[in-house]
Amino acid sequence: MDISIVLNLHDEAEYVSKTLESLEQAMVYAVKRGVQIELIVVIDNEKDDIGTIVEQFNFSVPSKIIKVKNCSLGPSRNDGISLARGEFVAVADGDDLVSANYFYDSFVFIKKLEKNKDRVIVFPEYVMHFDRFCFITKFVDSDQFSAEDFAYFNPYP
Template sequence: MTDIPDVTFVIAAYNSAGTVVRAIDSALAQKGVAVEVVVVDDASTDDTREVVAAIADPRVRLVALPRNSGPGGARNAGLEIARGHWVAILDSDDTVEPDRLARLIARATRAGAQIAVDNLEVVAADGSRTRMFAEAELERQTLLTLPAFIASNVLFRSEHNFGYMKPVFARSFLVEHGLRFDQSLSIGEDYILLASALARGGRCVVEPVAGYVYHVREGSISRVLRKHHVEAMILSDQRFVVDHSLGPAATAAQRRRTRSLNEAYSFLSLVEHLKNGALARALRTAIADPAALRHLRMPIAARLRRLVRGGRAARRAGASAAGSTISGRGPHSSKG
C-alpha cells in the first residue's frame, strides 16, 4: 500500500477469535473513505492471530505482540504504525456503520476540528437496539468541551457519561502533541487520552447520529472496578492536572471528579472490609469518608446504575456484589 488512507482503524484484540472478523469487516465496509485496519493481537491464547492472518485483504495488517501489554499498550502499538490521516479506535467485539467515518470526517472538516465523536447504538444479546444518547441532546451540544467532558465523567453523579463515546482523531494532532494511551491504566485510558487532547486545544465536534455499534455479550463481567483500578485512575488524573493548564470551569469539574474517585476508593474499601469481616477497618473507613456509607445504603443494582449511568458495562453485567463495574467488557474494550 503506497497511498495514504483516509482512516486507520486500530483494533486491539485479546482472545477475540469469535468477533474480530465482524469488527474488521465493518471497518473495511466504510463508504466514501479509504481505510486500513491495524489489528494488534495482545498475546491472545486463542486463535485470534490465525483468524486475522487468514484475511487476504491487503488493507488489513496484523501486529502480534510477544507479551500482553494491556489495552493502552496494544492500542499504542497500533498508533505507532497507523498511516491514515484520521485514526479510529474500534473494539474487537463491536462494529461501525458503513457511513460513520465519512460523516465524522466531513463534520470535523467543516468545523476545523481535530476530533469527532458520535452517538452509540447498543445492540443487546436478543438483538434489540437502543441509543446511548438522545439525538436531540447531542444536537444541542455541537462541540464537546473539556469542562463538559470532565463533568460527564464524575462518578456517581453524572447523568450522561460522554466518556463512552469513541473519538476519531486527526493523526497529525496526536503526533504533534505526543498523545498516546496511558499504559498504566486498565480502565479509563480512553478518558485520559480524550481529556488530554481537549486540554491541548483539540476542537471536538459532536455527531448526533449513531455510527458506532456496541454489541452486548451475555455473561461477560471481566472489567470490575477494583481498588487498584481507582488508585491508578487517581494517579493518572494527578499527572493530567500537572501536565495541563486547565481553565476555571475545567478545574472545578476536575475537583468534582477527583472527589468522586476518592469516594469510589473509600466505597470499595468499605465493601472489601465488610466482606472480610473487618468491622473495625470498615468503621474507620466510614468515619474518614461518610460518602462511602451513602453509596453502601443504595441497593446494589441502583448503585451500579449510578456508577455507569447510561454505561455499557451495566447493560452487560447487571448487579454484582463482588464490585462495581465501571466500563468496558474485557482487556481491550474500555471507556473512561
C-alpha cells in the same frame, strides 16, 4: 493516508469475523468515495484462533498485523497508533460493528470542522452493547454536561 484504523484484539475470536466484515464494508464505502484508509490490527496476548482468522481475511485496504504481549488495551492501542500513517486515527475493538458510512461520514464531518480550526473527537451517537444484557446507549454532546460531572458519573459509559 487519510484514516488509520487501529483494531485491537484480545480474546474476541467468537466475534472477530463479524467485526472484520463490518469494518471491511465501511472501509470499502469510504475508499469508493476517495478516502485513503489503512488498517492496523493489534493482537494482544493471542488466544484461540484469532490470529489465524485475521491472517486469512482478505482486506481491501493496506493492512498490518502486529502481535504484542501487553495484556492491556491502552498500551496495545498505543502500539497500533504508533504505526499509523493517517491524518486521523479511528479505533475499534474486536466486538465492534460499525455502519457502512461510519468512516466516510466521520471523515467528512471532521474536514468541515477542521476549516474552523476546531479540535474534535468523533464517535457514534448510538452504541448497542452485547453482553449478558443487550441495550442501546445514546451519547450526548459534551455541552450537555460540565467537566465537574465526570467526578460523579461517566456520561460516556
